[in-house]
Amino acid sequence: xxxxxxxxxxTNVLSWSNLLLILGGTLMGMFVGxxxxxxxxxxxxxxxxxxxxxDPASGLSMLASLYVGASYGGSIAAILLNTPGTPSAAxxxxxxxxxxxxxxxxxxxxxxxxxxxxxxLMSGIxxxxxxxxxxxxxxxxxxxxLFAIAVLGIxxxxxxxxxxxxxxxxxxxxxxxxSTVGMDLITGTPRMTFGEINxxxxxxxxxxxxxxxxxxxxxxxxxxxxLGEKKVASKVTDRIIPHWVDIKALMPxxxxxxxxxxxxxxxxxxxxDTASWFAYNEAxxxxxxxxxxxxxxxxxxxxxxxxxxxxxxxxLIPTIALGIPGSSSTxxxxxxxxxxxxxxxxxxxxxxxxxxxxxxxAVILANFALLAVGLLFTRMCVGVTKVPDGFVATxxxxxCVVGSFAINNSFFDVALMFGFGLFGYWMxxxxxxxxxxxxxxxxxxxxxxxxxxxxxIGGNNPMVFVNSPIALTLLLLxxxxxxxxxxxxxxxxxxxxxxxxxxxx
Amino acid sequence: xxxxxxxxxxxAAVTVIPLSANAEYSVSDEIRVLQGFQAGGGxxxxxxxxxxxxxESLGVNFINEYIxxxxxxxxxxxxxxxxxxxxxxxxITNTPMLMTNYIINDAISxxxxxxxxxxxxxxxxxxxxxxxxxxxxxxxxxFAAAEENPGRxxxxxxxVGGDDYFSTIMVERATGLDFELVPFAxxxxxxxxxxxxxxxxxxxxxxxxxxxxxxxxxxxxAVFTEERLPMLPDVPTLxxxxxxxxxxxxxxxxxPAGIPDEARDQLxxxxxxxxxxxxxxxxxxxxxxxxxxVTGDDYMEMMQNMExxxxxxxxxxxxxx
Numbered sequence: 001x002x003x004x005x006x007x008x009x010x011t012n013v014l015s016w017s018n019l020l021l022i023l024g025g026t027l028m029g030m031f032v033g034x035x036x037x038x039x040x041x042x043x044x045x046x047x048x049x050x051x052x053x054x055d056p057a058s059g060l061s062m063l064a065s066l067y068v069g070a071s072y073g074g075s076i077a078a079i080l081l082n083t084p085g086t087p088s089a090a091x092x093x094x095x096x097x098x099x100x101x102x103x104x105x106x107x108x109x110x111x112x113x114x115x116x117x118x119x120x121l122m123s124g125i126x127x128x129x130x131x132x133x134x135x136x137x138x139x140x141x142x143x144x145x146l147f148a149i150a151v152l153g154i155x156x157x158x159x160x161x162x163x164x165x166x167x168x169x170x171x172x173x174x175x176x177x178x179s180t181v182g183m184d185l186i187t188g189t190p191r192m193t194f195g196e197i198n199x200x201x202x203x204x205x206x207x208x209x210x211x212x213x214x215x216x217x218x219x220x221x222x223x224x225x226x227l228g229e230k231k232v233a234s235k236v237t238d239r240i241i242p243h244w245v246d247i248k249a250l251m252p253x254x255x256x257x258x259x260x261x262x263x264x265x266x267x268x269x270x271x272x273d274t275a276s277w278f279a280y281n282e283a284x285x286x287x288x289x290x291x292x293x294x295x296x297x298x299x300x301x302x303x304x305x306x307x308x309x310x311x312x313x314x315x316l317i318p319t320i321a322l323g324i325p326g327s328s329s330t331x332x333x334x335x336x337x338x339x340x341x342x343x344x345x346x347x348x349x350x351x352x353x354x355x356x357x358x359x360x361x362a363v364i365l366a367n368f369a370l371l372a373v374g375l376l377f378t379r380m381c382v383g384v385t386k387v388p389d390g391f392v393a394t395x396x397x398x399x400c401v402v403g404s405f406a407i408n409n410s411f412f413d414v415a416l417m418f419g420f421g422l423f424g425y426w427m428x429x430x431x432x433x434x435x436x437x438x439x440x441x442x443x444x445x446x447x448x449x450x451x452x453x454x455x456x457i458g459g460n461n462p463m464v465f466v467n468s469p470i471a472l473t474l475l476l477l478x479x480x481x482x483x484x485x486x487x488x489x490x491x492x493x494x495x496x497x498x499x500x501x502x503x504x505x
Numbered sequence: 506x507x508x509x510x511x512x513x514x515x516x517a518a519v520t521v522i523p524l525s526a527n528a529e530y531s532v533s534d535e536i537r538v539l540q541g542f543q544a545g546g547g548x549x550x551x552x553x554x555x556x557x558x559x560x561e562s563l564g565v566n567f568i569n570e571y572i573x574x575x576x577x578x579x580x581x582x583x584x585x586x587x588x589x590x591x592x593x594x595x596x597i598t599n600t601p602m603l604m605t606n607y608i609i610n611d612a613i614s615x616x617x618x619x620x621x622x623x624x625x626x627x628x629x630x631x632x633x634x635x636x637x638x639x640x641x642x643x644x645x646x647x648f649a650a651a652e653e654n655p656g657r658x659x660x661x662x663x664x665v666g667g668d669d670y671f672s673t674i675m676v677e678r679a680t681g682l683d684f685e686l687v688p689f690a691x692x693x694x695x696x697x698x699x700x701x702x703x704x705x706x707x708x709x710x711x712x713x714x715x716x717x718x719x720x721x722x723x724x725x726x727a728v729f730t731e732e733r734l735p736m737l738p739d740v741p742t743l744x745x746x747x748x749x750x751x752x753x754x755x756x757x758x759x760x761p762a763g764i765p766d767e768a769r770d771q772l773x774x775x776x777x778x779x780x781x782x783x784x785x786x787x788x789x790x791x792x793x794x795x796x797x798x799v800t801g802d803d804y805m806e807m808m809q810n811m812e813x814x815x816x817x818x819x820x821x822x823x824x825x826x
């Protein structure tokens with residue numbers, strides 16, 4: 001690595017026009033991220049055409065700051081509306097919304113903003129320091145290791161099942177089942193598509209997620225509006241700037257979640273959604289008092305928010321070092337590079353080093369911009385919650401339609417989204433959590449294809465999973481995670497069960 | 506040049522320019538381009554390269570419409586079955602995927618007979634790459650290893666039905682060898698698996714791996730072209746080694762069947778002009794695009810040849826996968 005490129009990068013970023021683009025990008029990202037169903041990926045896809053006329057360094061700076069902004073923006077809707085603004089904010093809902101119901105929306109937003117800032121900054125620095133080094137590690141993750149990661153991820157389902165473990169597992173199993181729709185990677189045979197060409201590529205989990213999380217929420221809001229009840233939650237009455245005591249208590253949690261985010265981002269194919277559930281799970285595991293989780297625990301809020309912003313830098317590491325996108329959002333960034341005539345790959349750090357280091361510095365600066373813009377803009381978001389339920393519900397449904405259409409420009413996806421929405425509504429009424437289903441949907445294809453590839457590579461001998469030290473470690477971790485979730489501690493389990501019954505919506 | 510966002514259609518990027526006075530395209534001042542893949546992908550990169558030049562020569566605005574899904578089949582079904590046949594709608598057609606889609610899946614109902622092929626623009630030639638520390642220094646080494654260990658040499662491809670999948674089978678047929686085919690979800694993951702040493706070799710495309718070849722993170726063994734490539738003068742063709750396998754992944758433009766002859770001729774002329782446009786050729790070279798302009802009836806013949814070749818191969822191997 002040429003140290004002068006570091007300086008060229010920071011000089012590029014510190015030009016007035018670039019700083020403005022970064023501020024604007026962060027603001028726009030936050031706004032789009034705050035809208036339910038509009039993900040960071042969508043925000044990037046939206047802005048991509050605008051950057052065509054900019055020079056590569058400015059265009060990429062703007063896209064990077066948009067990505068950073070959207071990663072935080074998702075939590076605003078999650079906390080105030082109980083609807084994740086982005087898929088990666090789904091875990092934020094669990095403890096963020098209870099906080100706002102307790103009248104601590106400002107505190108929740110402040111902690112979320114600060115956690116996002118810390119996660120983003122950590123990952124930005126990691127990106128700067130480690131891009132050339134970490135590229136080597138990522139290559140060690142082949143199908144065998146990916147399979148092990150997916151298995152570890154599936155064990156998260158156990159700890160996501162609030163209420164009945166059985167219904168949680170059922171929900172997760174449904175997710176895995178739905179994830180098998182589409183063309184089989186190995187044989188090219190369409191499965192469970194019923195000759196419907198729109199199902200050949202499978203069901204986009206973003207479509208399912210928008211439906212499962214947002215539509216039931218809108219319907220519940222309409223129910224409430226029909227009852228003429230007055231709205232209680234989601235007013236930011238307390239101060240947003242977090243107290244030092246809270247921050248100090250959260251620091252170890254932020255450090256751990258940041259590391260989880262960076263590492264998850266590194267692995268191709270996994271993004272903010274996986275990282276935030278992973279970090280939430282670990283925060284719960286490390287917590288002394290697990291009973292507070294799901295009821296407005298600050299650690300439970302901070303963990304996914306730190307992690308989903310830490311993914312930004314993590315996912316950019318393989319993107320920059322290897323030209324392999326670490327997430328769907330970085331895939332769009334990669335597309336932006338190609339549009340500007342820059343071939344992704346290891347030469348991004350040499351031949352196009354100036355552009356690359358501008359991008360890295362932009363990520364770091366965008367986090368400072370986020371802190372500033374977040375403190376100003378988040379207050380404005382209070383307006384969202386003052387709107388009557390009926391309007392909010394309508395707006396959610398409209399955004400769901402726009403969001404699910406925009407992914408593939410397909411009306412079929414809109415219908416699919418509504419299908420999932422009605423199913424999700426039924427699930428909630430039946431006391432079944434939709435979150436495990438989403439985890440199953442995301443990890444199902446990863447697990448299946450990496451298993452099939454591993455078996456082809458390993459000559460149909462399952463020992464291939466034991467022979468890779470990385471995979472073996474991950475699989476042992478998964479086993480431990482499963483054992484830990486079994487009723488080893490009867491009293492604790494009873495207590496958790498009681499608490500989750502109270503929680504059941 | 507000014508870019509504007511249409512909120513109603515979130516992903517459609519519309520390029521707005523004042524129309525030049527000498528608009529030459531007789532049918533319309535606007536052409537919709539259906540793209541079967543996500544914005545920012547390879548097809549989109551081609552569109553970004555080609556459209557500014559066509560805009561100048563034809564005097565029309567291009568509107569990109571992204572309809573990803575079923576490896577392009579949704580867009581191509583819409584082009585053939587649901588689009589006006591007046592020259593206002595075209596699509597970026599990726600071969601051989603255009604044909605292998607319906608060769609492999611009966612549920613896909615379009616065929617090339619329902620198209621008016623306008624022009625192929627780029628061809629990304631097939632290439633065999635291995636890990637830089639791989640014991641296989643030459644393509645002969647790789648084939649020798651496959652002969653010693655039938656069915657144990659793992660070859661990555663971009664997925665069943667893709668050009669690399671068929672290249673592997675074409676090589677198997679030409680050499681009489683037996684490989685273990687490992688499909689990945691695209692060219693990128695297949696190349697990465699070779700870089701990580703998880704597979705013995707990846708059958709890939711030059712444009713995808715060129716950056717990795719420059720950085721020595723992959724080693725090229727052979728290309729599937731008639732002649733050696735100017736950008737890789739030291740890499741032999743498979744033909745030199747004695748096996749006549751030519752394959753690659755091509756992208757071009759097609760309209761629905763039955764568009765007015767006048768529109769067809771004007772479109773073809775515009776693409777033929779591109780072949781002599783120095784600025785365009787330079788831009789293509791900068792992006793490592795291998796320009797391969799084949800127009801009109803010749804493009805149709807190219808498609809028909811592919812349809813025959815891949816149809817035959819599939820009929821043979823269908824029961825094995």
